[in-house]
Amino acid sequence: MPTLPASSWPEPPQGVSPAELTWAEVVAPGGATSKVLSRGTSLRLRDLHGQACAHLLLYNADQPWERLNVADTVKIPWQAYLGVGHPLLSDQGRVLASIVADDSGRHDALCGGGAPARARFVNVAAKHGLEPRDLPPSVSLFQGVRVQHDGSLAWLGSAGAGCAVTLRCELPLVVLLADVQHPVDPRPEPEVTALEVLAWRGRATQPEDALWTATPELQRAFENTTDYWEART
Amino acid sequence: MIEQTVPACAPWSAVVPAGATLRIIDLEGNQAVDFLLYNAHDTAERYSAPDTIAAQGNVFLTAGSVLRSNLGNPLMTIVSDEVGRHDTIGGACSKESNTLRYGHHTKHQHACVENFLAEGAKWGLGKRDLVSNINWYMNVPIEEDGTLGIVDGISAPGLSLTLRAEIDTLVLVSNCPQINNPCNGFNPTPVRMVLTP
Numbered sequence: 001m002p003t004l005p006a007s008s009w010p011e012p013p014q015g016v017s018p019a020e021l022t023w024a025e026v027v028a029p030g031g032a033t034s035k036v037l038s039r040g041t042s043l044r045l046r047d048l049h050g051q052a053c054a055h056l057l058l059y060n061a062d063q064p065w066e067r068l069n070v071a072d073t074v075k076i077p078w079q080a081y082l083g084v085g086h087p088l089l090s091d092q093g094r095v096l097a098s099i100v101a102d103d104s105g106r107h108d109a110l111c112g113g114g115a116p117a118r119a120r121f122v123n124v125a126a127k128h129g130l131e132p133r134d135l136p137p138s139v140s141l142f143q144g145v146r147v148q149h150d151g152s153l154a155w156l157g158s159a160g161a162g163c164a165v166t167l168r169c170e171l172p173l174v175v176l177l178a179d180v181q182h183p184v185d186p187r188p189e190p191e192v193t194a195l196e197v198l199a200w201r202g203r204a205t206q207p208e209d210a211l212w213t214a215t216p217e218l219q220r221a222f223e224n225t226t227d228y229w230e231a232r233t
Numbered sequence: 234m235i236e237q238t239v240p241a242c243a244p245w246s247a248v249v250p251a252g253a254t255l256r257i258i259d260l261e262g263n264q265a266v267d268f269l270l271y272n273a274h275d276t277a278e279r280y281s282a283p284d285t286i287a288a289q290g291n292v293f294l295t296a297g298s299v300l301r302s303n304l305g306n307p308l309m310t311i312v313s314d315e316v317g318r319h320d321t322i323g324g325a326c327s328k329e330s331n332t333l334r335y336g337h338h339t340k341h342q343h344a345c346v347e348n349f350l351a352e353g354a355k356w357g358l359g360k361r362d363l364v365s366n367i368n369w370y371m372n373v374p375i376e377e378d379g380t381l382g383i384v385d386g387i388s389a390p391g392l393s394l395t396l397r398a399e400i401d402t403l404v405l406v407s408n409c410p411q412i413n414n415p416c417n418g419f420n421p422t423p424v425r426m427v428l429t430p
Contacts (some may be wrong), residue, residue, distance in 0.1 A: 069365075078380055081379035091330075093329030110292060111287040112284060133279075133362055184290065
């Protein structure tokens with residue numbers, strides 16, 4: 001359930017004042033939620049009890065036909081596994097969100113969400129005027145999958161209770177979340193557990209931040225993002 | 234039977250009826266062929282790279298791979314493959330992603346997404362209908378630490394693969410025009426399509 005107003009959330013992250021909180025919610029196992037977040041917002045997802053699987057889709061809130069592109073997200077950094085510093089890229093060569101903190105390290109950008117995540121995305125997307133054909137492949141957090149030399153998938157699963165991932169929104173975003181079993185989880189009936197969602201106001205990545213110049217590809221992605229944003233505001 | 238040569242860098246499309254086969258021939262070798270599939274009668278059902286990967290438990294496509302839709306249904310099956318491994322992780326090149334990968338001076342260059350948009354428009358498809366695609370003849374290994382590579386192709390002149398349609402399937406093709414990496418041997422070349430009812 002959501003906590004309203006978000007500023008009444010009892011445990012703001014260190015250094016964040018309650019007034020800066022804009023989203024506080026615990027998603028029940030099997031549930032889904034969504035929110036429109038402003039550019040610069042920090043979004044922290046936490047696997048409270050160790051068996052959450054946070055399926056995630058992102059859209060540019062101003063033009064949702066620009067959306068998460070999982071292929072570019074893994075291809076541009078030449079890295080299949082999501083982690084700190086990884087950009088979640090749109091199909092327009094821009095950064096939708098940056099991963100700025102991650103103490104799980106067990107995520108997946110290859111297997112999507114399967115039928116359970118899709119069913120929930122269809123409904124939460126509809127509440128933003130989005131249709132099934134607006135649902136591209138999604139990523140998922142907190143349940144790891146690794147690729148072996150022959151291309152086969154190996155299940156890593158969870159890194160444990162309390163792990164969190166923090167994303168920084170680099171554009172205004174529609175965020176869709178579903179907390180359901182991962183599609184290649186080998187356990188017959190795993191007990192999915194709750195997902196905590198917390199967001200607070202902040203600023204987008206700036207040229208003086210180390211992340212901006214971490215790689216030439218990342219720098220050009222931030223330049224594209226800022227070029228778009230400055231022209232439209 | 235329909236036999237057509239797709240010129241270097243060009244798009245192509247066709248409906249492959251259920252039961253028919255489509256043979257794709259890499260005429261000169263090392264030519265990436267970007268490929269999307271749709272249920273011809275309801276294009277909201279389309280190829281899903283993640284559903285395909287999850288169902289077969291492997292990221293590489295080869296003979297026996299079932300190309301699945303976003304609803305988990307089989308669209309096409311690879312019935313023969315002389316190459317052994319094809320990519321469905323790397324997606325299509327675009328003018329926009331080229332700016333990231335190679336720099337803003339490459340933005341004017343032709344790209345697969347431009348082909349998909351132009352060819353898809355003939356069938357009423359638009360930007361929202363483009364999703365992660367297949368790259369026939371492209372070799373993208375994943376190392377232990379997750380590092381991806383687009384390495385020299387393992388294809389060679391004249392090698393082919395054959396797909397069987399499980400339902401009436403609309404296929405969109407971009408004969409990849411990328412000239413900045415080895416996926417086309419730095420020299421895009423024609424490919425041949427053979428559709429057999």
